[in-house]
Amino acid sequence: MSEIKIVRNTAPKQKPDENNLVFGKYFTDHMFEMDWNQQQGWHDARIVPYGPLELSPACTCLHYGQETFEGMKAYRNPHGEIYLFRPMENFKRLNRSNERLCIPQIDEEFALKALLELIKMDKDWVPHTEGTSLYIRPFVIGTEPSLGAHSSSEYKFLIIMCPVGAYYATGLNPVSIFVENEYVRAVRGGMGFAKTGGNYAASLKAQDVAAEEGFSQVLWLDGVERKYIEEVGAMNVFFVLGDEVVTPALQGSILPGITRKSVIELLSSWGYKVSERRLSVDELLEAYKKGNFTEMFGSGTAAVISPVGLLRYKDIDMKLSDGKIGELSQRLYDELTGIQWGKCPDPFGWTMKVE
Structure with a gap:
């Protein structure tokens, strides 16, 4: 597939104040959409005005x-x-998620082409204010109108954007x-590694329970032995233990984060x-008692780096970095955001200019 049909929005919206942006509330003027069925495969690629979808109440993604x-x-x-x-790392991961949920693979190069075209059309929506x-x-949904418990025979791939x-x-x-030591989110062999709702x-x-206790996030343990560290709700995690920086291994139950x-x-x-x-929670506790567990942070697209000042396990509070951002967390945040916003050199070739 090479053609992308374009239908321009003739009534563009007023853009929100860049100094008061709320995550996921204001959407750009256009979106990308493409369909799949068993006869045609992926087809009818188009960029159209952002707006509601017409779906059957019986479509498979709802039931x-x-x-993904x-x-x-x-x-x-x-x-x-x-x-x-x-x-490209995102589109590769999308296809890994698609494979797990029996969704047809997407042409990654074409998906990137569509995204670049969409951004160019809505380039004025990319905010200028520092930190924005x-x-x-991008997402894929099963759209077959059927209540049969089987993989869908129809899909939509869409891309929406918001400042x-x-x-x-x-x-x-x-x-x-x-x-968290009561609830379980994922197990090996399940969908933990896939990015799916x-x-x-x-x-x-568990997140609601933690919030009631004044905590920002939940740190999940493995679903079998209930003692090995996995990830935080929306982030992967890292621990500074002496001269070693440890992050849980990818074993099928946590998301392989690009950050x-x-x-x-x-x-x-x-x-x-x-x-x-x-990494077991017992090893973490022992390292903390010995003074070897000195810093913890999360990583993800939204926050980039999220320093942790307190980690509670049962009735034990592990206080880290004197309640301040740790030295390594700060260095990583500065370097990654510097590369992303073009303020630092990019020796890895991670960034791609939209032209």
């Missing part, structure tokens, strides 16, 4: 959760140019995390010892 999605951003550098950060960006949400403000409106402040729905109960991958590559280039391995 059986057959859907991605999260990525476009950034405006100090010269006003627009860049993406490792976009254009959030991009977003700085994740940390008041600065890069450490968050408090609660180790069911994983997020499974996390909501996670970038953090590992950055740390390795700086000469740090980075270990992807199983």
